[in-house]
């Protein structure tokens with residue numbers, strides 16, 4: 001039988017050549033017993049996508065996207081990014097042996113992600129504008145220069161990300177009642193929904209989870225469209241949140257995300273930066289699950305829904321926690337008390353521990 005990794009599901013993926021792979025997928029599904037009990041939820045799980053090769057779920061999209069770039073004879077790959085897409089693109093392009101170009105919003109990308117993009121050899125450009133502007137620019141660049149665009153506007157990215165749902169079902173031994181994802185460009189929630197729809201069409205499963213998206217209060221165009229029952233998402237011109245990974249005002253997959261949410265009787269909501277940081281801390285200290293701020297938004301959203309009485313206590317809920325804690329060490333250092341510094345003798349040590 002095949003190992004629980006992304007290419008286990010190769011028949012449901014478009015690549016027909018040898019894939020560019022870093023053994024992505026097969027991420028842990030953790031039962032959040034402590035946080036679940038606090039919320040009265042028996043079956044609360046977190047799928048830790050930070051345990052992928054580059055530390056986020058983006059690797060699932062990139063193993064397919066970069067493989068397709070080679071299959072299509074493309075010479076250079078490019079993306080705009082709030083950080084994780086650029087880190088993953090750089091890493092997979094390096095594996096593929098082709099150059100990569102990434103556009104980042106200057107000053108708004110977590111340290112770990114910049115380090116990865118640089119070390120893996122991408123051409124890293126920081127623009128004086130936000131992610132949405134970077135995406136416009138890299139789109140124009142790719143059209144003018146014939147580079148291969150690998151943002152989630154590229155359907156091959158979503159193909160790889162479908163596998164999050166496939167694995168969760170294999171690990172859970174059944175279909176969850178609800179899948180919860182943080183939403184930025186809205187590719188991931190759309191991808192998981194597409195994949196589960198395929199499993200239904202193929203007769204592997206017979207129910208669809210309620211697709212639930214969580215955004216930051218300062219960057220919540222999808223949550224607003226759902227709460228205000230709008231036909232489409234109205235872009236937010238000035239998205240702002242400490243969870244810089246989801247600081248996106250004009251999600252390119254908005255239409256797909258609204259469909260995923262509405263067709264599955266799901267929902268979308270927003271949480272404050274404080275709620276995001278509090279949940280990042282709870283996941284780390286109560287469950288041993290280390291994630292970056294944006295990833296904690298999914299569990300923070302469940303906490304909010306549970307407290308508002310919107311959840312059935314028997315619901316089987318899978319929250320996708322999308323990126324590793326190490327991605328954004330600066331935010332952690334700012335949130336925590338600094339280490340206690342002492343003279344290097346036992347006396348001093350005992351005095352601070354008593």
Ligand SMILES: Cc1ncc(COP(=O)(O)O)c(/C=C/C(=O)C(=O)O)c1O
Nearest residue numbers: 081082084085184185186187188322323
């Ligand atoms: C940790 C983390 N959690 C959630 C999201 C939102 O996923 P989408 O809703 O599919 O965009 C991102 C997205 C990051 C980028 O968009 C990028 O890296 O350019 C992320 O890094």
